Amino acid sequence: MTAAALAFWVLAVLAVAGAIGVVTMRQPVHSALCLLASFMAVAGLFVWGRAEFLAAVQILVYAGGVMVLFLFTIMLVNVRRQAREAALNRLTGSAVLVGVLLFALVGGLLVAEARRMGGPEGAPAASAARLSTTVVEAAGKAPVEVKGNSQAVAWSLYRDYLLPFEIASVFLLVAMIGAVVLGKRTMEKFD
């Protein structure tokens, strides 16, 4: 096993373990910290895949912004413990069974597919190369080669995916409005 493969597996296990921790921890703060660990591991995976820009964004936005907001909320609302509800209910058995089946189905298919395409090592390198070097063709001009991670993301996001990006901005606006509408306490005072 090469060093790169070892790194991948360590990060992957961390990310999944963190995610499991989020849903199993009884203390909200512990869940939040597990989430942070998971985020960090994913950022590491980005680095491993040579998507340094995405890794930075992952840390800034998720580990930085989102996590801090979560922790603030937890502290402000002062939830110490989840409501006294049994962690396991009568559905747990069937849920686990269904989950395992789904995992087996999808996972098995993925493994089979990966084998068919020639192992897991080849794929990420290829996509990383695609990300770091992009040939940009503009109408009527000579193709431009874009170097570097952030530039590639920028080109992709603001050029190829401009429209979804803009729709997403309306989406965020709606999210904001929704938060205000549903969260505002004194509804009678709207006028």
Add this chain to the structure above:
Amino acid sequence: MPFPLSDTLLILPELFLTTAGLVLLLRATAVGKAGERSIALLSVASLVVTGLLLWVPAALAGGAARPAFGGMIAVDRYSAFFKVLVLVAAAVTILFSLRFLGTSPYPSGEYYGLILFSTVGMLFMAAGTHLASIYVALELMALSQYVLAGYFKQETKSIEAAAKYFILGAFSSGILLYGLSLVYGATGTLDLAAVSQALAQGPRTPLMVVGVVLVACGLFFKIASAPFHVWAPDVYEGAPTPISAFFAVGPKLAAYAILARIFFEGFGPSAGDWSRVVAASAALTMVVGNVGALMQSNVKRMLGYSSIGHAGYALLGLLGYGTEYGLWSILIYLTAYALMNLGAFGLVVLLEAKGYAGESVDDFNGLAKKNPWAAAAMVVFLLSLAGIPPTAGFVGKYFLFSAAMKAGWVWLAILAVLMSVVSLFYYFRIARAMYLVEGEGELKWREEPAVTAAIAVCAAGTLLVGILPQPLVALARTCLLP
């Protein structure tokens, strides 16, 4: 740039509607509750203007399908058809809402704004030809609707509906997104045309099959077809009634638009796989929807189950892929579906004077005597929902069932006929209540000309499409996917 800046003109209607939504939001803060009516009417006006503006991209595209923004969306007649339907649904919803907010303590600007933003999402869904743009537009639509479902947040039912809708919607989004990622993994692209090309060339891989199934399941949630329908009755019952009407029509139209586009344009080569998914779900949906509706005494729930059943019928049209029927039978059916469902919900809105009155079948008792016009309109909608000629529902079903038969799914067509007959029982419970049962006490009635007018338009449309369907049929046949 891979596309000229002038492509912006191709999304002029959507841009206008987004701007209008923003302006109305601000305006509502200025005029307050007192100006609710003006805000609502302005919203309707902006929807109308948006509809008129649809002419601009159509003229620019010059009748042919024209990709815009580097293949993210396309301006074609197919999307125009759905856009018009969606705009009508939104406008009718707003008219239904006119006095609904009324004395409630809820703000009006955000309400209408959210409807408009949700409509923007639907417009983009109708046009999307790229899985990324389709997905983002879908989420825009859905998020607005989660909020609208819980808009009456002092009503436990409403907030419960919102919570369920949100959680399950997120769950289904996860499924959809996972499916999309598998499709990307299998084909290396999210562009529908390219996906189709890759599928046609490559072998049938497990990855692609599971991807297709997952995408189908994620979308089935949006059209509320079994077994992904369970949320629908709860949400329709809990949400404010005009919003229920909107849910029953708008998102379904848009979801069908993308469902057909993704399956036909993108997954066409693997039709052998998805048609089995569709057939299984259609059969289950028709049975669950119609049998479920039999047992409801709450009209909103009943209409919820009934719309599940209708989603099942419409799925039959997808099975017509590759035959001469297929797609346009869906277009016709959805037109009929929109008209009759909006109308039926509209009458519930009218009856809903206070609280949840008008939701029980008994609230329709004696309506024929107290308000014969409303009863007559309701009969038209019920006949159409049950698929009895000469109404729009009959024409729509006729083509759908023919499509299923042409495609060789005879047992499904028989099941569909059987379920149509079953559906008569619960639809006629309402008709019976109106005509053959004596009403007690005074009739609670919301006097609102806008609602009445909207219902009248729906009833007239239902009859017109039933009696003179040919123009619509001819139109639908020109609005197919390439």
Add this chain to the structure above:
Amino acid sequence: MDYPLWLIPALPLAGFLLNGAASLFFGWRRAAAATARWRAEHPDEEHGHGEAPGAQAHASHAPGAAHGDDHAHGGGHGHQGPALPWLERLFYGVVGVGSVGLAAVLSFGVVVPFVKESLASAHGLPPAVEVVYQWFSSAGYTVDVAFRLDALSALMLAFVTFVGTLIHLYSVGYMQNEEGYGRFFAYLNLFMFSMLILVMADNLPMLFIGWEGVGLCSYLLIGYYYDKDFAAAAGKKAFVTNRVGDFGMLLGIFGVYALFGTGSFSFLDAAKAGAVSGAGPLSVYAVCALLFLGACGKSAQVPLYVWLPDAMAGPTPVSALIHAATMVTAGVYLVARTSALFVLAPDALTLVAWVGAGTAFFAATIGLAQNDIKKVLAYSTVSQLGYMFLACGVGAFAAGMFHVFTHAFFKACLFLGSGSVIHALHHEQDMRRMGGLWRRTPVTAWTMAFATIAIAGLPPFAGFFSKDLILGSAFGAGHPLLFGVGLVTAGLTAFYMTRLARMTFAGEFRGPEDVKSRIHESPLTITVPLVVLAALSAVAGLVGVPAVLGGTNVFGRFLAPSLAHVPEHHVSHATEYLLMGLSVAAAVAGIVLAWRWYGQAGATEETPSAPARAFSERTGLLGRLVANKWNVDEGIEALVLGPFRAIGRFLWRGFDALFIDGIANASAFLVELAGDLIRFFTTGNVRNYALTFTLGLLALAVYVWIR
């Protein structure tokens, strides 16, 4: 023709719209006036109840609880006068009768030349198809709004509009005290429109419009007295059984489409040529069986007949028009119309014949046990419809349609006559409380007598010719068993009809005295249609006099081009005379027996048949039985008719309870079961929902993968 065919159905439609709009408008005015009055009377409460116009207007004339048996017109209102101002009534009446009458005139203007020319030419005229517009068209498959004029539709057109006009006219007098006068005429006009669409349609989808339309009107009119529970229940029963029929009908339409690639009646020509494009004879059989299922629902055949007797809850003109003369014959019309298809599947025809014969017999036995005058007629209708199907089943489609034709006159006459009786007796329908009415209501009595003779099948009245033709065809086609069933049924028919006439009109009045003093003959609008129908009951059969009696079957010759060609079976003249003699003998026997047993002196309200009572008193005394010549009659009454009655009663109550309730219970159980399943998955719990999703997803993925 100088005018388009579509004008004919358009007139009743216009009548419906006018009457509907007017009754809505006037109803609204009355409600508003009542509100104003109420407000004037309660000035203080104005504030609290300001929004109660509908409720108050309604309460001011809420129907009382005490109604007659099946008939409640004017009942409970406390007065017998008209409920509406005369001008308004005049409007409804003129529009209602006028539109249908004009339609009748127009249709005769079309039909008469058609009949003339058709009979003048050797093979009849080809069907005239008038396409109004293209209803919808899709890839290679067009459905037009098109009207068809051929022999079959000309026949239906003529008698439907004619009988319809008479019954509309009758309703003017009969319903005049009704508050819902305008509504009634609106529904009746809508019915006429639908019926005309049904018989004039040139394709199955359009026929289906009429099919559902008449069903809807029937439903609304059965439930016309909706303040009474049983009327609503009867409507429900009609609804359920007709849905079973609809299922067959719809699948049949799709089946025809699958077989021939078109729903237009041009497929019949293809069928005549034997050009079935679809699969083999089994699917033709299936399509025929499905269409016949639809016909059974509409035409009240076993086992779907149960709704028709209950449908008598509706007003009597409705019973006459919809549930006797026109709508219920739609099933026969459908079979005759698609006869070219049916002859391709002989097994389907056998099915039709046996279902028809069975229905004819069973309904007749049930008719023996009824005491409600309208119920007797209802079972009689079911029985006669069975006759028509019997005819179709043995390939004698023309004979079946002939019986449809004659039956329309005499059964409409009987129903209208019974309505007149009910009217005269102030809503009494029980024959045990009637008797001796002929002195007070001579016109009604005489007209009903004519119709009774006609249905009993005595020559030269209409029923004789059609019934004889059916029995002769059954025998000639090699079905002596079917002939036997038909013959027995003919005897039973004569018996129960004579019983009805005897109990109603002959003897002494058995009802309460206060009613007796008020018995009166009905007004002209009621008696005129009766007289016309009675006259036709007498002579309508003359268009189909068989050759053996020196006539020509003009009727059959006229209808032939529209029907499937079935090789005729010739029987010798002697046989034919014999068959005729047998059927007349059966009829005479029935009439004589019934006349002697019912309405004699000694009859009481409980036991109108004195012999039956006497027999039960003397049971076991064999000697006296022999000694007394009456005991033969009594014996027959008890030993032969008794079992028949028992069968009848069983079919009426037992079969109904076992079969229909059984089906209802079974389906209720299934629905419950499905409900439990659905509830199991629809608990309202989000976790369950998510689990359901995932399960469904897994199932679908596996299903697709293992294909």
